[in-house]
Amino acid sequence: MNIVVCVKQVPDTEIRIPVQNGRIVEEEIKQYVVNPYDEFAIEEALRIKERFGEGKVTLITVGPERAREALLTGLAMGADEAIHINDPALEGSDAFATARVLAAAIKKMPYDLILCGKQAVDQDNAQIGIALAELLDLPHVSVVTKLEIAEDKKSAKAEREVEGGKEVIETTLPAVITAQKGLNEPRYPSFKGIRMARQKPYTVWTLADLGLKPEEVAPQTEVVVINPPPERKAGRIIQGDPETAVKELVRLLREEAKVI
Amino acid sequence: MSPIQTSEYIHELTLRECIQCGKCTGGCPVSLKTSLNIRRLIYESLISDTVSPESHEELWDCTTCKTCTLRCPKGVDPCGLIVTLRGALVESGRIPSTVRDALKSITVRGNPLNMPPQDRTLWTEGLDIKYILEEEAEVLFFPCCMGAYDPRVQKVARSLVKVFQEAGVDFGILGEDEICCAHEARRLGEKELFEGTVEQYQEIFSEVKAEKLVALSPHCFNAFKNEYGELPFQVLHYTQFLADLIKQGKLKPVREIPKKVTYHDPCYLGKQNKIFDEPRFVLQSIPGLELVEMERCREWSLCCEGGGGRMWAEGTNIEVRLSHERVREALETGAEILAVACPFCMAMLEDAVKTLGLEEKLKVLDIAELVAMSLG
Numbered sequence: 001m002n003i004v005v006c007v008k009q010v011p012d013t014e015i016r017i018p019v020q021n022g023r024i025v026e027e028e029i030k031q032y033v034v035n036p037y038d039e040f041a042i043e044e045a046l047r048i049k050e051r052f053g054e055g056k057v058t059l060i061t062v063g064p065e066r067a068r069e070a071l072l073t074g075l076a077m078g079a080d081e082a083i084h085i086n087d088p089a090l091e092g093s094d095a096f097a098t099a100r101v102l103a104a105a106i107k108k109m110p111y112d113l114i115l116c117g118k119q120a121v122d123q124d125n126a127q128i129g130i131a132l133a134e135l136l137d138l139p140h141v142s143v144v145t146k147l148e149i150a151e152d153k154k155s156a157k158a159e160r161e162v163e164g165g166k167e168v169i170e171t172t173l174p175a176v177i178t179a180q181k182g183l184n185e186p187r188y189p190s191f192k193g194i195r196m197a198r199q200k201p202y203t204v205w206t207l208a209d210l211g212l213k214p215e216e217v218a219p220q221t222e223v224v225v226i227n228p229p230p231e232r233k234a235g236r237i238i239q240g241d242p243e244t245a246v247k248e249l250v251r252l253l254r255e256e257a258k259v260i
Numbered sequence: 261m262s263p264i265q266t267s268e269y270i271h272e273l274t275l276r277e278c279i280q281c282g283k284c285t286g287g288c289p290v291s292l293k294t295s296l297n298i299r300r301l302i303y304e305s306l307i308s309d310t311v312s313p314e315s316h317e318e319l320w321d322c323t324t325c326k327t328c329t330l331r332c333p334k335g336v337d338p339c340g341l342i343v344t345l346r347g348a349l350v351e352s353g354r355i356p357s358t359v360r361d362a363l364k365s366i367t368v369r370g371n372p373l374n375m376p377p378q379d380r381t382l383w384t385e386g387l388d389i390k391y392i393l394e395e396e397a398e399v400l401f402f403p404c405c406m407g408a409y410d411p412r413v414q415k416v417a418r419s420l421v422k423v424f425q426e427a428g429v430d431f432g433i434l435g436e437d438e439i440c441c442a443h444e445a446r447r448l449g450e451k452e453l454f455e456g457t458v459e460q461y462q463e464i465f466s467e468v469k470a471e472k473l474v475a476l477s478p479h480c481f482n483a484f485k486n487e488y489g490e491l492p493f494q495v496l497h498y499t500q501f502l503a504d505l506i507k508q509g510k511l512k513p514v515r516e517i518p519k520k521v522t523y524h525d526p527c528y529l530g531k532q533n534k535i536f537d538e539p540r541f542v543l544q545s546i547p548g549l550e551l552v553e554m555e556r557c558r559e560w561s562l563c564c565e566g567g568g569g570r571m572w573a574e575g576t577n578i579e580v581r582l583s584h585e586r587v588r589e590a591l592e593t594g595a596e597i598l599a600v601a602c603p604f605c606m607a608m609l610e611d612a613v614k615t616l617g618l619e620e621k622l623k624v625l626d627i628a629e630l631v632a633m634s635l636g
Binding site: 012014015030033077185186187188189190191192193 | 350351352353354355357359360363364365367368369374375376377378450452453456
């Protein structure tokens with residue numbers, strides 16, 4: 001079974017994103033991680049491979065040189081090979097353009113299942129999986145918290161969270177599935193594993209390798225401005241004995257904060 | 261994961277020397293509360309060709325206090341077996357999610373606490389501290405990730421800085437170039453992360469012209485003193501350093517603290533590095549302070565359960581906590597203050613005091629805080 005997992009490298013979720021003059025100051029971002037939802041996708045691919053005792057897990061990313069770290073992390077978790085699409089023409093690419101590039105690359109390889117994170121935590125577009133399914137003309141189930149591949153590997157049953165309940169969807173394979181938190185608990189990519197990962201097959205492709213011209217994958221959207229969230233105001237301590245303080249707190253919650 | 265071959269480690273850990281006397285398990289503090297039986301684990305390794313660490317959930321209960329290794333009459337290292345088996349789990353990636361996140365955080369952010377590296381020096385706000393890579397200083401102060409980020413331990417680090425300043429110590433810190441020493445990572449089985457960190461520090465330390473490194477935490481102290489190979493400076497725990505300053509007359513605690521105080525020996529300072537007297541000497545130099553001992557003190561000190569990576573691994577049987585037992589022992593002495601000298605002991609014991617609702621009766625304070633309180 002050939003499983004392709006789309007991976008994105010994103011800024012570390014614990015850092016504050018430096019914003020200046022309506023733009024993100026990329027040079028100031030020092031730490032990057034694998035998009036956490038993509039980790040669920042990688043883990044699920046590995047579990048499927050382990051369950052069937054055969055198969056190949058291929059990671060694919062579109063990103064600059066530094067995105068190599070993310071692929072190595074995924075390889076350290078146990079993926080078999082990685083494809084890195086790195087082309088200067090893709091700088092400032094948007095979600096749809098990225099999906100086009102990914103689709104062109106995935107068409108070049110055998111696949112029975114495509115797994116993505118439900119969204120990347122940097123831009124929060126949540127478009128790649130959906131766009132990819134459309135471009136490859138495949139069925140698609142999003143925000144999946146449980147995935148069962150049939151014995152014959154021809155179909156899958158997926159559970160997804162919906163308001164107030166869960167939905168169970170059956171689909172034929174190949175299909176695109178996007179992973180939600182809860183799907184699994186990703187394994188740890190050990191230090192040794194990351195070192196060994198450098199020996200696994202690693203292919204770098206440019207747009208030319210995919211037979212794409214830069215204008216074919218030009219972004220169709222433009223980020224006009226990025227504004228950081230307003231700074232959180234300092235807390236307030238209400239003085240006085242509990243009886244009056246509680247009254248004052250309720251008054252403030254009702255009249256000032258307007259939350260009750 | 262596939263089971264590991266016992267032949268890979270039994271020679272290195274000299275397990276064949278084991279006579280199954282059981283002193284290891286007899287001395288093991290967590291064997292009081294969980295199924296961890298280190299003697300039996302050694303036996304299993306000796307009689308089988310392979311061991312499946314995955315079937316031993318209790319491997320994550322060990323605090324690496326090392327009582328087993330220190331008491332073994334045959335010089336076997338049972339504690340090393342736990343770390344080896346954890347190592348196999350780390351390599352397979354199948355580890356508790358809290359351990360995974362701590363290890364990943366050390367790799368990405370240089371601290372196990374999921375904190376941004378950019379915030380590493382926020383604890384120094386308002387204190388005038390040299391940045392040692394730009395300004396030379398005699399002493400390199402190493403506050404530990406806990407001192408840098410944990411709000412409670414930040415107070416300890418700040419107290420220590422005040423004490424240094426009062427004694428006229430010429431000191432500096434590595435600031436944002438400081439990263440986790442990876443002592444706990446090594447004990448969680450992530451040996452390669454530790455080795456990578458040692459390499460990083462060799463480079464950083466080659467630019468530091470200090471005479472001494474003074475560590476706030478016994479864990480960092482143990483790493484630098486015993487596990488980092490040759491370093492260009494002397495490595496001290498801060499209690500040793502303060503004891504020297506007091507003996508030289510550079511530091512004089514003058515303000516009375518008329519309280520009964522008992523001292524909890526941290527495993528990595530006491531039983532593992534035999535530093536028992538200096539912390540007591542520092543406490544006794546405080547006017548008015550009466551030091552009382554718990555029955556289990558010095559080599560016999562009961563582990564707080566915060567070491568060996570246990571800050572990030574709950575372990576089994578969480579209903580019973582050694583820290584609770586320890587706090588009860590402290591109360592039995594009639595002490596009003598439980599003095600500690602380790603950030604993990606601070607976290608575990610203070611938590612125990614709160615959980616047991618004993619805040620009115622017993623206060624957990626670091627020796628550094630007591631000294632700072634006693635300054636003129």
